[in-house]
Amino acid sequence: MADPGSVIAFPPPSRPCAHDGAGTDCEHCKVRLVSICAALAHDELAALESIAQPVCFAARETLFLEGDAANAAYTVTSGTLRLYRIFHNCRRQIVGFLLPGDFIAIGVDGKYRYCADAISAVTLCRFGKREFTALVDDKPNLLYRLYDTAEQELESAREHIMALGQRSARERVAWFLIHLRDRCARVDPASDTVPIPMSRQDIADYLGLTIETISRTLSKLARDKAIEILPNGVKVTDVARIERLAAA
Amino acid sequence: MADPGSVIAFPPPSRPCAHDGAGTDCEHCKVRLVSICAALAHDELAALESIAQPVCFAARETLFLEGDAANAAYTVTSGTLRLYRIFHNCRRQIVGFLLPGDFIAIGVDGKYRYCADAISAVTLCRFGKREFTALVDDKPNLLYRLYDTAEQELESAREHIMALGQRSARERVAWFLIHLRDRCARVDPASDTVPIPMSRQDIADYLGLTIETISRTLSKLARDKAIEILPNGVKVTDVARIERLAAA
DNA sequence: CGTGGCTTTGAGGGAGGTCAAGCGCCGTGG
DNA sequence: CCACGGCGCTTGACCTCCCTCAAAGCCACG
Numbered sequence: 001m002a003d004p005g006s007v008i009a010f011p012p013p014s015r016p017c018a019h020d021g022a023g024t025d026c027e028h029c030k031v032r033l034v035s036i037c038a039a040l041a042h043d044e045l046a047a048l049e050s051i052a053q054p055v056c057f058a059a060r061e062t063l064f065l066e067g068d069a070a071n072a073a074y075t076v077t078s079g080t081l082r083l084y085r086i087f088h089n090c091r092r093q094i095v096g097f098l099l100p101g102d103f104i105a106i107g108v109d110g111k112y113r114y115c116a117d118a119i120s121a122v123t124l125c126r127f128g129k130r131e132f133t134a135l136v137d138d139k140p141n142l143l144y145r146l147y148d149t150a151e152q153e154l155e156s157a158r159e160h161i162m163a164l165g166q167r168s169a170r171e172r173v174a175w176f177l178i179h180l181r182d183r184c185a186r187v188d189p190a191s192d193t194v195p196i197p198m199s200r201q202d203i204a205d206y207l208g209l210t211i212e213t214i215s216r217t218l219s220k221l222a223r224d225k226a227i228e229i230l231p232n233g234v235k236v237t238d239v240a241r242i243e244r245l246a247a248a
Numbered sequence: 249m250a251d252p253g254s255v256i257a258f259p260p261p262s263r264p265c266a267h268d269g270a271g272t273d274c275e276h277c278k279v280r281l282v283s284i285c286a287a288l289a290h291d292e293l294a295a296l297e298s299i300a301q302p303v304c305f306a307a308r309e310t311l312f313l314e315g316d317a318a319n320a321a322y323t324v325t326s327g328t329l330r331l332y333r334i335f336h337n338c339r340r341q342i343v344g345f346l347l348p349g350d351f352i353a354i355g356v357d358g359k360y361r362y363c364a365d366a367i368s369a370v371t372l373c374r375f376g377k378r379e380f381t382a383l384v385d386d387k388p389n390l391l392y393r394l395y396d397t398a399e400q401e402l403e404s405a406r407e408h409i410m411a412l413g414q415r416s417a418r419e420r421v422a423w424f425l426i427h428l429r430d431r432c433a434r435v436d437p438a439s440d441t442v443p444i445p446m447s448r449q450d451i452a453d454y455l456g457l458t459i460e461t462i463s464r465t466l467s468k469l470a471r472d473k474a475i476e477i478l479p480n481g482v483k484v485t486d487v488a489r490i491e492r493l494a495a496a
Numbered sequence: 497c498g499t500g501g502c503t504t505t506g507a508g509g510g511a512g513g514t515c516a517a518g519c520g521c522c523g524t525g526g
Numbered sequence: 527c528c529a530c531g532g533c534g535c536t537t538g539a540c541c542t543c544c545c546t547c548a549a550a551g552c553c554a555c556g
Contacts (some may be wrong), residue, residue, distance in 0.1 A: 107394045151353075212544090525530085
């Protein structure tokens with residue numbers, strides 16, 4: 001949320017998915033191969049499935065706030081979330097966006113380390129803390145998967161650091177587009193059209209810039225025929241150019 | 249290294265510590281309680297100790313480069329290291345400094361994700377990949393410790409992101425000082441005098457600023473009586489002020 | 497049709513980058 | 527012993543990129 005007011009509102013409780021009260025079907029889950037569930041043995045997957053609860057949140061709902069007791073782990077099955085922290089002075093830094101297949105872990109200390117809310121309507125697989133930790137204690141392979149996931153997050157955080165520390169506004173925006181495109185390609189067929197569900201304010205708070213700079217930079221790239229701005233995303237017309245900028 | 253020339257030089261092989269060829273003594277290790285070794289059972293610690301080799305590097309030596317096959321994990325026992333990545337265009341981003349007690353893990357994919365070199369002379373406990381992974385496979389508790397370590401690194405990376413994305417030069421420098429002070433306090437008694445073994449260039453590449461800005465900002469803080477610049481560090485004279493800046 | 501939220505665009509200013517010069521320290525060699 | 531050169535650090539002058547402030551456009555929704 002851009003306005004801090006809604007951030008401090010108490011989060012709504014998660015609720016079961018209306019369209020799917022009966023449980024999950026991991027075998028046919030489309031995020032199966034990219035999520036924490038990948039590379040699990042059949043029995044492990046079955047055990048995980050048995051404790052999974054489908055839940056959903058409407059756009060702009062808050063799942064939890066930084067410091068909340070972590071009652072559950074989640075796998076995103078559809079929609080987009082933003083993870084962020086708020087400073088005392090109301091500045092917000094988005095530390096990441098979650099797309100289908102991404103995972104929200106229960107930290108070692110049992111608290112969430114960031115706030116999370118839904119950008120679009122989202123559906124998730126919810127794993128209650130008690131059952132999940134019991135399962136992890138039982139299956140070292142699942143712990144190994146958690147470790148793997150943490151390392152991937154670390155890698156992504158370092159990429160973020162590189163972007164914020166070394167790149168210009170233009171390079172950051174290009175990097176953001178390419179990055180988002182590649183992550184979408186994990187579950188959707190690769191395409192030059194990148195859907196952008198988040199607002200300019202979200203992008204700005206992710207890249208450490210202002211909305212005006214985001215807007216101006218996108219306009220400039222469009223004027224230079226490198227991209228085309230669409231209602232809910234952009235089309236990368238000059239792929240090589242944008243990729244070069246992103247890698248700079 | 250500030251100059252890219254030395255970065256691409258082949259790394260020297262690690263060598264046994266001259267002063268301690270006979271092995272390690274974990275029970276009396278001063279970083280024992282803050283490192284990966286903390287919270288291990290006696291038999292686990294003994295197993296870890298049995299595969300540990302003390303090694304050392306002189307200042308400015310490179311341990312490994314990004315992409316190198318990860319032949320070993322390490323625990324730092326003394327000295328300071330920098331971890332960094334280099335862009336194509338020679339820009340360098342330092343992603344972290346390693347102090348005594350810090351750990352270098354073997355990534356899941358078996359490659360190092362960043363370059364590492366010694367800022368001052370360093371000593372480390374080296375754990376060969378084969379023996380270490382065998383031990384991890386055998387002791388789920390050690391895997392859990394690795395997971396914990398990865399989460400701590402993640403936390404520190406997010407703090408870094410906050411700093412780069414939201415803070416001014418002055419705030420970043422204050423944050424750097426407080427952060428360094430607190431990390432030193434893990435092994436040394438807490439003090440207002442913060443040793444700074446790294447160069448201005450290192451600090452700049454860590455904070456996403458230039459050496460000139462680092463220098464100017466420190467000078468300004470000193471002129472304002474908030475700190476005192478010492479030969480190899482700074483003394484934080486106005487602790488409250490610097491802490492307020494750091495938290496901003 | 498009016499209102500409010502999000503976005504775009506413009507004008508102006510400031511924080512930090514760039515370029516350049518100078519200082520202090522230290523190791524080397526005359 | 528001092529002269530010299532190199533390196534890291536500091537300081538100054540200037541400039542640029544991005545932020546700030548402001549206004550207007552666009553679109554959804556009541």
